[in-house]
Amino acid sequence: QAQLVESGGGLVQAGDSLRLSCTTSARSFNERLVGWFRQAPGKEREFVAGIIYTAANAKYAEAVKGRFTISRDFAKNTVYLEMNSLKPEDTGVYYCAAGPQGAPEISPYSGRYNYWGQGTQVTVSS
Numbered sequence: 001q002a003q004l005v006e007s008g009g010g011l012v013q014a015g016d017s018l019r020l021s022c023t024t025s026a027r028s029f030n031e032r033l034v035g036w037f038r039q040a041p042g043k044e045r046e047f048v049a050g051i052i053y054t055a056a057n058a059k060y061a062e063a064v065k066g067r068f069t070i071s072r073d074f075a076k077n078t079v080y081l082e083m084n085s086l087k088p089e090d091t092g093v094y095y096c097a098a099g100p101q102g103a104p105e106i107s108p109y110s111g112r113y114n115y116w117g118q119g120t121q122v123t124v125s126s
Helices: none
Strands: 005-007 010-013 018-023 032-039 046-052 054-060 068-073 078-083 092-101 120-125
Touching (some): 005 092, 018 092, 018 120, 032 078, 046 068, 046 078
Antiparallel strands (some): 005 018, 018 078, 032 046, 032 092, 046 054, 068 078
């Protein structure tokens, strides 16, 4: 199974935007549930957003609703996380994860995801 590679993290100020990317060479990626999770220092990893096929089937954590958007480019085998109006509490390592093919729903539980990227750091200063 090919690796997931995240990119796009960085250091920004509160109110700024970032777009994270998750890509892979795995052929089945477009058919898989894909989720974004994050982990802040000293805290547990938490679900941020997930997608099955298109953005019409997306789910968000309450803390990011209205500010973050998950989307998919099938031609590029890539899932994006557009993050707007960033807050200091959005700081953490962001991970992309792929779950099973043909998943019936978007799960917020990390145990449902089989493959994980190495993570990309997002730091939001106040």
